[in-house]
Amino acid sequence: MIVLLSNSDLxxxxxxxxxxxxTFYFWIIGIITAIAIAIAGFFGVLQxxxxxxxxxxxKTEIEDTMLTKYKLxxxxxxxxxxxxxxxxxxxxxxTQGLSKLSLLNNVVGQIAKKDPxxxxxxxxxxxxxxQETIDNNAFPSLLKGLIIRTVKENLENYYKANPNDTNAKSxxxxxxxxxxxxxxxxxxxxxxxxx
Numbered sequence: 001m002i003v004l005l006s007n008s009d010l011x012x013x014x015x016x017x018x019x020x021x022x023t024f025y026f027w028i029i030g031i032i033t034a035i036a037i038a039i040a041g042f043f044g045v046l047q048x049x050x051x052x053x054x055x056x057x058x059k060t061e062i063e064d065t066m067l068t069k070y071k072l073x074x075x076x077x078x079x080x081x082x083x084x085x086x087x088x089x090x091x092x093x094x095t096q097g098l099s100k101l102s103l104l105n106n107v108v109g110q111i112a113k114k115d116p117x118x119x120x121x122x123x124x125x126x127x128x129x130x131q132e133t134i135d136n137n138a139f140p141s142l143l144k145g146l147i148i149r150t151v152k153e154n155l156e157n158y159y160k161a162n163p164n165d166t167n168a169k170s171x172x173x174x175x176x177x178x179x180x181x182x183x184x185x186x187x188x189x190x191x192x193x194x195x
Contacts, residue, residue, distance in 0.1 A: 145186030148179045
């Protein structure tokens with residue numbers, strides 16, 4: 001049986017078929033787009049999450065590599081040990097310097113001996129104490145200058161009273177030759193504070 005359709009029925013059927021195909025195509029395109037967005041979103045989140053973990057992992061690996069390759073842990077403890085040694089050395093230097101200062105305070109007693117051998121030994125001790133005071137980095141330059149200036153003044157007073165004492169004269173020459181810059185520094189400070 002053959003059914004003849006009129007043109008309007010034929011056009012309605014054609015429109016229905018086109019509409020059905022369009023709906024089918026739109027659903028296919030919508031599903032493919034949704035799947036593509038879901039896949040892109042999944043990989044984007046996965047990449048972001050992995051990147052954060054990878055950055056933390058790389059940071060940890062670099063720190064570990066730096067610590068082991070350059071031995072930074074040992075360097076840190078070495079620096080702390082050096083600081084402690086420097087403090088101990090400075091304290092020791094101050095103690096040694098103070099013991100030399102007590103010798104310098106009695107400079108006239110050291111060289112004004114009746115026995116020439118004892119006087120020469122006392123002079124050598126005083127020269128050594130002056131040199132160690134100059135070399136002692138625990139004392140500031142001004143303090144060195146004030147100490148040596150006081151010793152020089154005591155020697156000058158002794159030498160004025162005993163002009164024939166060659167030990168005093170030699171020691172004064174040694175002080176002028178060795179410690180003149182420290183004495184000048186002390187003189188500037190004393191004269192600057194008096195003005």
